Amino acid sequence: MERTFAFLGPRGTNTEEAARLIFQEKGNRFLPYRTIPDCLEAAAAGKVDYAVVPWENSLEGSVNLTLDWIIHKIDLPILSELIMPISHHLVSAKREEPLALSQVTKVLSHPQAVAQCHSYLHEHLPHAEIEYVSSTAEAARLVSERFEEPWVAISAMQAVHVYPVTLIAENIEDTENNFTRFIVLGKKPLPFPESEKYKTTILVTLPSDFPGALHQVLSAFAWRRLNLSRIESRPTKTGLGNYYFVIDIEQKMDDVLLPGAFAEMEALGCQVRFLGTYPVFVKERNGARISLR
């Protein structure tokens, strides 16, 4: 059965690698979209079956654009998560004389990628301007097109195979512990194999004027011994100081514990929105295959 996947493009992004890794079966089609909102809207409008987007990085934290779009703009369940190691590389346009770092005037990349390479940039390219673009592959594409400019891009290794660029420096991320979580969203369920690890993600809005509401919410999980792996607050966009809490619970939706916790929060006056219950897949660094954890 043919399935279509929107990914943050153009060709050669980390998101494309994540999408192709998790959906390796023949017949799947992967379509590049220019921005994260474009990917999510394509899946929401049924132009593609699924969207694959980044949503958290181990060095830089949440990809706020993904969170905000899921919260405010669309209503698509999260169907799975892939955790993938990320390496960044410095590339320039192919040129006769290799570009010396001292000649570089501008570094282009995605804001998350730049943030994951601050130490390298501080040490080796303190003189260069930083320009944020929509993805790491877009940075490589632009640098290759403007080959007369002394510009470099921070991009993934796949981009080196897609665009006419040369590697200048490899693995420039601040630490080896650089992992990004990608999620798959879509209306139709996907037949994933059983996994040892599942998560459930919810969005909680606290009642106003309720001192200690967050404490009460957390205790609804604590006394049921439900493990939380992330609590992220995002503005509701209704006024300064109003927040949603995105909460990842380390287990699959069940019939007893989670419905009980949600009912308890609702009884406190909280609004609870279910964002998905899904298997987690992990690609180990240097691991040829993804494993289930």
Ligand SMILES: O=C(O)C(=O)C[C@]1(C(=O)O)C=C[C@@H](O)C=C1
């Ligand atoms: O630009 C890319 O290659 C992406 O896939 C985006 C993205 C991100 O938004 O976090 C994905 C993984 C890395 O953390 C850096 C950039």
